[in-house]
Amino acid sequence: MITLVNLGNGRNAIIRRIEGGPGLKNRLEVMNIREGKKVKKTCSGPLRGPVVIEIDGSKIAIGRGMANKVWVEEI
Amino acid sequence: MMELGKNKTKKILSSLKSNEILKTNDYNPKTKKHQHRRRKRFRYGFNSFRKKQDQDESYITIALAGNANVGKSVIFNELTGSNQIIGNWPGKTVEIAEGKLYFEGQNIKIIDLPGIYSFYTYSMEESVTREYIAFEKPDLVINVIDASVLERNLFFTIQLLEMKVPMLICINQMDIAQQKGIVIDTNKLEAALKVPVVPTVAIRGEGLHELMDKAVDILDDAYNYQINPIEYGAEVERRIKSLTRYIESKESEIEYPSRWVAIKLLENDPEIRKMVESESREVIGRAYQLAGEIEKIHEEPSFAVIASERYAMANRISQGAQFQKKLKTSFAEKLDRMVTHRVYGYIISALVIGGLLLWTFVVGDFLSGILSDAFSFFQPIDPQVSGSIVSILWNGAFGGLVAGVTLIIPFVIPFYFMLSLIENSGILTRVAFMMDSAMHRIGLHGKALIPLILGYGCNVPAIESTRILENRRERLLAAFAITFAPCSARTIVIMGLVALYVNIWWALALYAIDILVMLIAGRIAYKVIPGETSGLIMEMHSFKIPSLAVAFKQTWKRTKSLIYLVFPVYIIASALIQALYAFGFLTPIANFLAPITVFWLGLPVFAGVVLIFGAVRKEYTILMLVALFGTNLAAVLTPVQFIILALVSMLFIPCLSTITIMLRDFGWKATGTIAIANIITAMLVGGIVFRIINPFF
Numbered sequence: 173m174i175t176l177v178n179l180g181n182g183r184n185a186i187i188r189r190i191e192g193g194p195g196l197k198n199r200l201e202v203m204n205i206r207e208g209k210k211v212k213k214t215c216s217g218p219l220r221g222p223v224v225i226e227i228d229g230s231k232i233a234i235g236r237g238m239a240n241k242v243w244v245e246e247i
Numbered sequence: 248m249m250e251l252g253k254n255k256t257k258k259i260l261s262s263l264k265s266n267e268i269l270k271t272n273d274y275n276p277k278t279k280k281h282q283h284r285r286r287k288r289f290r291y292g293f294n295s296f297r298k299k300q301d302q303d304e305s306y307i308t309i310a311l312a313g314n315a316n317v318g319k320s321v322i323f324n325e326l327t328g329s330n331q332i333i334g335n336w337p338g339k340t341v342e343i344a345e346g347k348l349y350f351e352g353q354n355i356k357i358i359d360l361p362g363i364y365s366f367y368t369y370s371m372e373e374s375v376t377r378e379y380i381a382f383e384k385p386d387l388v389i390n391v392i393d394a395s396v397l398e399r400n401l402f403f404t405i406q407l408l409e410m411k412v413p414m415l416i417c418i419n420q421m422d423i424a425q426q427k428g429i430v431i432d433t434n435k436l437e438a439a440l441k442v443p444v445v446p447t448v449a450i451r452g453e454g455l456h457e458l459m460d461k462a463v464d465i466l467d468d469a470y471n472y473q474i475n476p477i478e479y480g481a482e483v484e485r486r487i488k489s490l491t492r493y494i495e496s497k498e499s500e501i502e503y504p505s506r507w508v509a510i511k512l513l514e515n516d517p518e519i520r521k522m523v524e525s526e527s528r529e530v531i532g533r534a535y536q537l538a539g540e541i542e543k544i545h546e547e548p549s550f551a552v553i554a555s556e557r558y559a560m561a562n563r564i565s566q567g568a569q570f571q572k573k574l575k576t577s578f579a580e581k582l583d584r585m586v587t588h589r590v591y592g593y594i595i596s597a598l599v600i601g602g603l604l605l606w607t608f609v610v611g612d613f614l615s616g617i618l619s620d621a622f623s624f625f626q627p628i629d630p631q632v633s634g635s636i637v638s639i640l641w642n643g644a645f646g647g648l649v650a651g652v653t654l655i656i657p658f659v660i661p662f663y664f665m666l667s668l669i670e671n672s673g674i675l676t677r678v679a680f681m682m683d684s685a686m687h688r689i690g691l692h693g694k695a696l697i698p699l700i701l702g703y704g705c706n707v708p709a710i711e712s713t714r715i716l717e718n719r720r721e722r723l724l725a726a727f728a729i730t731f732a733p734c735s736a737r738t739i740v741i742m743g744l745v746a747l748y749v750n751i752w753w754a755l756a757l758y759a760i761d762i763l764v765m766l767i768a769g770r771i772a773y774k775v776i777p778g779e780t781s782g783l784i785m786e787m788h789s790f791k792i793p794s795l796a797v798a799f800k801q802t803w804k805r806t807k808s809l810i811y812l813v814f815p816v817y818i819i820a821s822a823l824i825q826a827l828y829a830f831g832f833l834t835p836i837a838n839f840l841a842p843i844t845v846f847w848l849g850l851p852v853f854a855g856v857v858l859i860f861g862a863v864r865k866e867y868t869i870l871m872l873v874a875l876f877g878t879n880l881a882a883v884l885t886p887v888q889f890i891i892l893a894l895v896s897m898l899f900i901p902c903l904s905t906i907t908i909m910l911r912d913f914g915w916k917a918t919g920t921i922a923i924a925n926i927i928t929a930m931l932v933g934g935i936v937f938r939i940i941n942p943f944f
Contacts, residue, residue: 198365199784202364202365202402203786204402206555207555208555215584217589217681217683217684218684219684219685220684221680222680222693222782222783228396228397228399229571230395230396231786232784232786233676233679233683233784233785233786234783234784235683235692235783235784236684236782237782238782238783238784
């Protein structure tokens with residue numbers, strides 16, 4: 173398993189595990205970022221910038237720190 | 248117990264009501280103007296105006312609820328003619344806005360609830376919304392859904408169904424869904440949710456008539472309306488039902504529906520638990536036991552089990568009702584790749600911000616010129632410091648008015664206009680994305696860039712908009728940085744003093760210094776205030792072509808509130824300054840400040856007074872100079888003095904209205920600290936720059 177940060181651009185993956193407390197989990201969950209969801213990494217920002225993923229056709233930017241806590245399995 | 252809950256809501260709601268942002272668009276059908284506007288803005292309803300006279304004043308209340316940025320505010324505005332600020336970034340509606348509409352013989356009150364994603368109590372918006380629905384009991388809730396992200400929106404819909412309010416679903420932004428290749432079968436959705444569904448494109452007004460028709464139908468009981476919450480999986484559902492029955496048997500007086508309370512207790516919602524606890528400890532005990540059982544079966548916390556079941560429902564319903572067509576890489580997609588590119592992205596971001604500012608200067612300068620010419624045609628605005636007190640005051644007040652009209656209006660209007668075009672196009676979120684890592688250096692994330700850019704227009708709305716940030720620490724850091732943002736008033740000072748009397752390059756250099764100071768001060772503040780920066784989570788909505796009508800409306804709304812705030816202060820203070828000067832009150836103050844102004848900053852003695860009045864409104868720095876010496880300022884100040892005066896007045900304290908808004912949002916201590924930090928920064932930077940540039944002239 174790798175984190176969203178390490179996932180290659182344009183690659184699809186399934187979210188397997190989200191580290192962190194209920195606060196972080198909830199912030200991600202309400203944006204539909206949760207375990208079992210299929211995501212596609214669109215791009216990552218330069219200079220340790222945020223990561224952009226696509227879930228169900230909507231694009232969401234996630235700060236790099238958080239993206240590092242989302243573990244995915246590439247498909 | 249119920250009383251307690253009720254009081255709390257009342258408190259929240261009344262504090263919201265006392266806020267000036269809550270506005271009621273009281274339109275009177277007897278006036279022609281409103282009739283005309285109503286007909287234009289909303290195609291139906293003209294015939295019904297006549298009937299209005301013999302209607303009583305009872306209202307039906309319809310609340311708009313849904314996720315952030317699904318178009319609730321657009322619908323609200325279309326229906327009520329009110330001017331909620333609309334933008335293509337999430338989280339603007341923090342207060343509850345209220346407006347009125349007359350439709351087919353009914354007086355309808357429309358409530359625009361804050362955009363939320365769920366009914367947990369993590370944020371104030373979520374508590375406000377759920378308490379509003381439970382305690383104020385609107386006659387109907389219209390759940391506004393973004394058609395292009397159906398599943399995520401349904402997660403909220405399912406929770407709303409659990410609250411058992413009469414409900415109607417509005418699937419908005421059908422056009423964007425279509426662009427994304429999503430086809431939605433509203434009949435299937437209706438069947439799955441057992442709630443009427445109306446598709447709309449609110450920004451173009453499409454479907455809103457049908458929406459209101461359906462709403463009125465439901466209220467007339469034409470549907471014999473019954474809300475049925477969706478059932479969970481067998482293990483969870485059995486326990487919910489069991490707890491619901493148990494709660495009902497206790498005959499408690501909680502305002503929320505029993506099933507909803509049962510679910511919230513199983514989710515271990517702290518607020519609901521507290522509410523129930525004071526009434527019946529047995530219910531809590533029973534809930535605890537049932538939640539334990541769920542946890543045992545699924546080997547996961549009960550709240551997580553319930554959440555994932557809800558997601559599963561949302562997923563099932565959305566999959567059943569929508570169909571995704573394959574799409575070619577669209578133009579918007581290519582554009583997106585371009586603006587988030589590691590090289591072009593920065594260039595485009597810089598162009599967007601730079602272009603916005605350049606546009607403001609060019610158009611502002613042009614408009615300002617026309618307006619001053621127009622005014623000088625009426626009456627010369629040379630200051631008058633002798634003669635009768637009345638004529639001095641009149642001259643001062645008129646001068647203040649002219650300054651307001653010719654200095655603020657021409658710059659603020661083009662700025663806000665272009666800003667709302669940029670906001671609505673969706674490019675601002677891309678700029679925020681590109682700037683995220685840079686913003687982290689001052690303890691903020693990319694989203695904070697939006698308030699900062701707003702600060703270039705005026706600090707007051709900018710500080711207000713820091714509410715989109717996650718916590719108080721971040722809001723404070725952003726507000727502090729904003730107090731250094733070169734707002735249009737400061738731009739006027741820079742342009743009016745430096746560009747005009749020295750040259751444009753020094754004016755631009757001051758701008759650069761200002762941004763540098765902002766970053767350094769922000770960095771220091773970040774190190775001083777303890778805490779961790781929360782990360783960025785921001786939806787990047789697809790690009791859309793901004794609507795000119797929306798931009799005009801927004802510009803007018805923002806400008807209007809600025810005028811109401813600023814003009815009275817302007818006119819009164821200007822008259823006062825002139826009078827004070829004419830009667831010789833200013834000289835002692837100037838002499839008292841001489842050690843700082845003359846020795847440290849190298850300015851003439853009168854600069855002290857000029858700066859003090861500049862704290863009321865920054866443009867007073869110029870206004871005051873003109874009031875004292877007329878327009879030939881080159882005779883009284885050297886180029887270096889022009890530069891230093893502009894620099895210090897730009898940095899040294901936020902203006903009176905900014906201080907007012909900070910007091911309201913952050914309290915005395917924080918505001919005082921920020922103001923003192925501003926003064927120290929200004930003195931340090933001013934003195935140092937003076938010593939550096941003095942030899943060059």
